[in-house]
Amino acid sequence: MTEQLIVFVASFAANWFSALSGGGAGLIQFPMLIFMGLPFAVALATHKVATVALGLGATLRHFKHNQLEFRFSAIILLAGVPGVILGASVILAIPPQFALLSLGVLTLGLGLYSVFKPQLGMTYTPQNQSGSALIVGMLGLFIIGFLNGSITSGTGLFLTIWLIRYFGLDYQRAVAYTLVLCGLVWNGTGALVLGYLGHIAWGWMPALLAGSILGGYLGSHVAIKKGNVWIKRAFEVVTILIGLKLIFW
Known part of the structure; x- marks a missing residue:
């Protein structure tokens, strides 16, 4: 019972922050599983399954807010899911140390980058969603999908910033796409493969x-209510903490 309580509290905290910032559940949840005695590969697969519940909790909240467009959602899935499958297929055979340091x-x-770009993600100015610019954007989504399938700690944050910087979304919309599509579909695909x-x-x-479900729902609720400024600050805190954790792992 004590172990289950520790796991629940850590999972809730990790997924609440992740739902607020657009990724980063692995900052707490993934190393917690390793610290509690699971081998790397088992912790990776277990964490990936649990992040699907984050996507489910976030989906339940974000669908009420109705910010996702069908066409753009299909683009994210079409480009990202093959990368997830490829990444999840090769990660168990690759030593993780160098990849984690690079990540x-x-x-x-x-x-x-977000800290020194005060206006980044504050307004919704969609761009690069057709023609050759869309092809480049989909290549970026494929690479991020590969990282999501292979290295599970914080890669949703890469999708969030790519949707903002390249496709012109604001933080609130980018986080919604990340949590619903990456959290539910990308992570679900990775969980099946792993x-x-x-x-x-x-x-x-x-x-x-x-x-995961409770943290994902409540974190998404706070993100929707508080708006872009809160989400941007949460994104910056989580990315900096995750980066430092991975560098000094």
């Missing part, structure tokens, strides 16, 4: 799922 540097850079290739610690799953 940490990039994630820290995202946070600092579950098939590896092992999942099902004994801890009830506490993880409960914390």
Whole structure:
């Protein structure tokens, strides 16, 4: 019971912050599973399954707000899901140390970039959603999907900033797309692949799922109510913390 309570509290906190900032549940949840004794591959697969519940909780809240466009959602899924499948298929055979260090540097850079760009993500100015510019954008989505499938700590933040910087979304819309499409569909795809290739610690799953759904719903509620400024600050805090954690892991 004590272990289940620890897992629930950690999962709730991780997914509340993730739903508010547009990614980063792995900052707490993934290393927590490793610290509690799970091997890397088992912790990775277990965390990936639990993040699907984050997507479910966020979806329940964001669908009430109705910010997602069908065409753009289809673009994100079409470009990203193949990358997720490829990334999840190869990660268990790759030593994680170098990849985690590289990801940490990039994630820290995202946070600092947002800090020094005060107007980034404050307004909704859609762009690059047709022609050759869309092809480049979809390539970026594929690469981010590969990272999402292979390295699970904080890659939703890459999708959030790509939707803002390249496609012109504001923070609130970008976070909604990230949590619903990345959280539910991308992570669901990765969970299926990792579950098939590896092992999942099902004994801890009830506490993880409960914390993920509740944290995802309540974090999304706060994000919708507070708006872009709060989301931007949460994004910056989470990216900087994740970057430092990965660099000094």
